[in-house]
Amino acid sequence: MGERLKVLLILALTVIAVVGYAVMPQQISFNGFVVRKLDLSGLHDVVPFVDGQHNTDEAKAGIGLVDRQKEGFVNGVDTTHQTVLFFGDSMTGGICHRLDDYCHANGHKLYTITWYSSTTEKFAKSNILDTYIRLYHPTYFIVCLGSNELFVHDVPARRQYVNEIIKKFGGKPFVWVSPPNWKRDTGIDNLIRSCVGDGRFFDSSRLKLERASDHIHPTVSGSAKWTDEIARWLGDPDGSAHPIRMEQPDVHYYSSYDIYTPQFDGFSGSDNPVRHRHFGRR
Secondary structure (H helix, E strand, O other), rough: HEEEEEEEHHHHHHHHHHHHHHHHHOOOOEEOEEOOOOOOHHHOOOOOOEEEOOOOOOHHHOOOOOOOOOOOEOOOOOOOOOEEEEEEOHHHHHHHHHHHHHHOOOOOOEEEEOOOOOOOOHHHOOOOHHHHHHHHHOOEEEEEEOOOOOOOOOOOHHHHHHHHHHHHHOOOOOEEEEOOOOOOOOOHHHHHHHHHEEEEEEEEHHHOEEEOOOOEEOHHHHHHHHHHHHHHHHHOOOOOOOOOOOOOOOOOOOOEEEEEEEOOOOOOOOHHHHHHHEEEOO
């Protein structure tokens, strides 16, 4: 009996150690070899509500959750004017002006947050989204985040940050634009897709985009092509879970965009979005 208890105790301690390591944010390595974590992502419920519905497997799938018979929808597309909050890392800088052209042409108001070197963790833990939501009351969210996490080794630990970001939306419609991968990622794209569902995930990795001299960020023309593809998908009732009007613009508009440095860690004191606002076209 004593030996059985010892075996059971060893097994229990082993399970505790494995699960504990899987959920901790740190990664253990020996002589350059990284100890792989058990992926517990399948055990998590993502968010309690998406577009007002419980986040079941059907909800994760995205398509078909939105009531497209309600007022404002025409041929499956929401034609009401939206207040759009577009936010993410430096990749937003190439998209925001062309996206603003689309928003102007279709009666939407766009606010853009470009936070250099940001990650899902930074947006989840800071008060930046809470502040914009309180001040500007967005009705639609577009996320472009993950480029600085393409090669991380603690991918499962990022799920909590993605979930926290989504919770901040309060059930409002959203989509997540994946990074335009320049190399194969270590799993962040699949993790985000599993959190938001196909109907809310725009896969940028499939696009062939012209790159700038850093071979990472798309050029101006590459960003324009990227934005056109995103906008086409956003307006497609067979693509986006909550399609909105995104007819192609025929003129360029004078844009505003808010820039945050890597050192920014949230608003405090008298700091506010207006202090970070720029105007023009980059």
